[in-house]
Amino acid sequence: MKVIQTKNIFKIYNEGKGNEVHAVNNVSLEIEKGEFTAIVGPSGSGKTTLLNIIGGLDTPTSGNVLIENTETASLKENEMINFRLHNIGFVFQSYNLIPVLNAKENVGFIMLLQNIPEKERTERVTSLLKAVGLENQMEKRPNQMSGGQQQRVAVARALASKPKFVLADEPTANLDSKSTTDLLDIMENLNNEEGITFVFSTHDQRVIDRAHRIITLEDGKIIKDEKIK
Amino acid sequence: MILFKIAWRNIWRNKLRSIVVMVSVVLGIWSGLFIMAMTLGLNEQRMSGAVDTYLSHLQIHHPRFEDDYNKKYTILNRKTLEQQLDTIKQIKAYTERLVINGMAATSKGNYGVQILGIFPEQEKKITKISEKLVSGTYLYKLKRNPIVIGEKLADKLGLKVNSKVVLNFQDAENNTIAVSFRVEGIFKSNSSVFDMGTVFVKYQDLAQLTGLEGKIHEIAILCNKIDSADSVKDKVYTDNKVETWGQIAPEMGYAQQTMSSFIYIFMGIILIALAFGIVNTMLMAILERKHELGMLMSVGMTKSKIFGMIVLETVFLVLIATPVGVLLSYWSIHYFGVYGIDLASVAKGLESLGIGSRIYTNLPKDMYFIITLMTLFVAVLSAIFPARRALKLNPAEAVKAN
Numbered sequence: 001m002k003v004i005q006t007k008n009i010f011k012i013y014n015e016g017k018g019n020e021v022h023a024v025n026n027v028s029l030e031i032e033k034g035e036f037t038a039i040v041g042p043s044g045s046g047k048t049t050l051l052n053i054i055g056g057l058d059t060p061t062s063g064n065v066l067i068e069n070t071e072t073a074s075l076k077e078n079e080m081i082n083f084r085l086h087n088i089g090f091v092f093q094s095y096n097l098i099p100v101l102n103a104k105e106n107v108g109f110i111m112l113l114q115n116i117p118e119k120e121r122t123e124r125v126t127s128l129l130k131a132v133g134l135e136n137q138m139e140k141r142p143n144q145m146s147g148g149q150q151q152r153v154a155v156a157r158a159l160a161s162k163p164k165f166v167l168a169d170e171p172t173a174n175l176d177s178k179s180t181t182d183l184l185d186i187m188e189n190l191n192n193e194e195g196i197t198f199v200f201s202t203h204d205q206r207v208i209d210r211a212h213r214i215i216t217l218e219d220g221k222i223i224k225d226e227k228i229k
Numbered sequence: 230m231i232l233f234k235i236a237w238r239n240i241w242r243n244k245l246r247s248i249v250v251m252v253s254v255v256l257g258i259w260s261g262l263f264i265m266a267m268t269l270g271l272n273e274q275r276m277s278g279a280v281d282t283y284l285s286h287l288q289i290h291h292p293r294f295e296d297d298y299n300k301k302y303t304i305l306n307r308k309t310l311e312q313q314l315d316t317i318k319q320i321k322a323y324t325e326r327l328v329i330n331g332m333a334a335t336s337k338g339n340y341g342v343q344i345l346g347i348f349p350e351q352e353k354k355i356t357k358i359s360e361k362l363v364s365g366t367y368l369y370k371l372k373r374n375p376i377v378i379g380e381k382l383a384d385k386l387g388l389k390v391n392s393k394v395v396l397n398f399q400d401a402e403n404n405t406i407a408v409s410f411r412v413e414g415i416f417k418s419n420s421s422v423f424d425m426g427t428v429f430v431k432y433q434d435l436a437q438l439t440g441l442e443g444k445i446h447e448i449a450i451l452c453n454k455i456d457s458a459d460s461v462k463d464k465v466y467t468d469n470k471v472e473t474w475g476q477i478a479p480e481m482g483y484a485q486q487t488m489s490s491f492i493y494i495f496m497g498i499i500l501i502a503l504a505f506g507i508v509n510t511m512l513m514a515i516l517e518r519k520h521e522l523g524m525l526m527s528v529g530m531t532k533s534k535i536f537g538m539i540v541l542e543t544v545f546l547v548l549i550a551t552p553v554g555v556l557l558s559y560w561s562i563h564y565f566g567v568y569g570i571d572l573a574s575v576a577k578g579l580e581s582l583g584i585g586s587r588i589y590t591n592l593p594k595d596m597y598f599i600i601t602l603m604t605l606f607v608a609v610l611s612a613i614f615p616a617r618r619a620l621k622l623n624p625a626e627a628v629k630a631n
């Protein structure tokens with residue numbers, strides 16, 4: 001089942017000004033449910049822009065994005081916000097947890113926005129933090145946790161809304177080797193055991209080595225798309 | 230509920246900045262209320278000073294008397310009028326006067342004065358000159374031609390209690406007469422102009438000297454409440470001219486209106502300064518949290534919730550600061566309302582305006598409520614601009630911001 005489809009996506013900056021930049025240049029791809037995909041490429045190759053377009057944080061200059069059967073480009077701003085809330089999980093490079101909330105509250109926050117009842121919320125928060133190995137850190141605020149722990153909370157938060165897929169933009173860029181391995185283990189387990197679809201943008205070889213599919217971008221174009229396993 | 234929690238905790242993320250905002254709100258409220266209390270107190274003192282020393286709440290004159298203060302224009306149908314005044318319950322007391330313009334002279338110089346021929350015991354019920362004596366007594370000790378004068382005039386003419394002063398004025402037949410009076414008392418009111426230009430003598434003495442026995446120029450009326458002046462005026466049916474204090478001294482009313490306008494202009498300036506302070510601080514807070522706001526937008530927090538969260542932060546700051554500001558204001562206004570603010574250094578200027586050198590603050594209770602509401606309103610209003618700025622953030626760019 002196709003979770004993500006992009007058709008002839010272009011993202012052009014400074015269009016018609018003589019110094020046009022094709023950040024994404026005619027990208028068409030399909031990502032199936034349960035994939036563990038890395039979008040790789042050098043800096044400026046368009047990884048993050050493509051990820052932002054898939055996640056509805058940015059709009060393409062032309063082309064279509066289909067999330068399952070929804071064409072996101074046609075959604076209005078508030079509809080898109082709501083769509084993201086219920087369908088897409090985000091993990092950011094610099095964790096971006098809410099500093100004034102503890103781990104438990106950070107994970108539960110998304111479910112609060114979804115108006116999920118407290119009982120269900122509490123159960124899911126506990127199970128997610130357990131899944132990322134932080135059952136003993138639930139009351140800690142971000143500044144009381146290591147970078148690796150914060151990123152694991154971010155993964156738990158991304159999964160809290162039961163999204164169709166998780167987009168992770170350079171999730172290991174700020175992590176040390178041990179934390180990177182731990183995080184990748186967790187995400188790979190969630191992928192294997194619960195069939196959660198992950199799409200990373202990365203140029204971290206440790207992530208690339210674990211990916212099941214690697215899409216390589218250069219100057220905004222897909223130059224290679226290979227399935228590893 | 231989570232919005233309340235986040236907004237509340239956010240304000241304590243940068244304690245110093247939040248405290249600065251709260252202190253500015255406290256100072257804004259306090260300075261606004263205190264200046265208002267000072268201005269109202271000052272105005273009230275000026276008004277009550279004028280009412281207590283001479284003006285009273287209403288005055289009745291011959292219809293043409295005030296044109297040129299001609300002594301021939303005495304009150305018409307005095308007895309009928311007195312009977313009428315006696316029946317009006319809103320009148321606390323009234324007194325009758327002869328009013329003659331003349332000149333006070335001593336060997337040191339002379340000065341134009343208004344000579345009021347009064348009934349001392351009755352006058353005491355209307356004006357407070359008898360309570361403002363700095364020396365001497367109030368027209369009961371000396372049998373022959375006693376006079377009570379202002380301290381300023383006494384200084385100018387070199388007079389003391391028991392000194393002699395010559396009053397020059399015209400009698401009913403327009404003959405100029407010069408009569409020697411002996412100073413029985415010296416008063417000091419809030420107004421140096423009044424002290425310089427008004428002297429009090431006994432009605433009988435002046436009436437006899439001017440040949441106006443049985444006649445009066447002026448009836449001064451004190452009502453139970455100053456607000457009753459208009460109502461009492463409507464109840465007096467006479468051919469004489471009845472005027473309220475506001476009509477007799479319209480400049481007092483204008484001054485009150487002007488001061489009220491100044492209060493609001495001043496308050497406006499304070500609130501604008503406060504608004505800029507809040508806008509500046511909240512903008513800084515938002516710019517610092519760009520990536521966090523970008524994340525919130527990315528993960529599905531609606532713009533209205535983000536907007537609400539930022540406005541809530543300001544509301545919390547103001548809600549903490551407002552009671553402190555109001556309490557501080559209440560305490561200081563109450564304190565200086567009892568003990569007054571000593572403005573001896575500018576006493577001359579104040580006295581020329583009819584205000585004493587000590588100002589007693591005074592503020593009606595409803596003003597606390599109004600100013601508090603105004604502050605809250607301005608604070609919330611000034612939170613809107615930063616909140617709108619936050620909404621304009623592009624989540625994809627904001628989330629990457631440092």
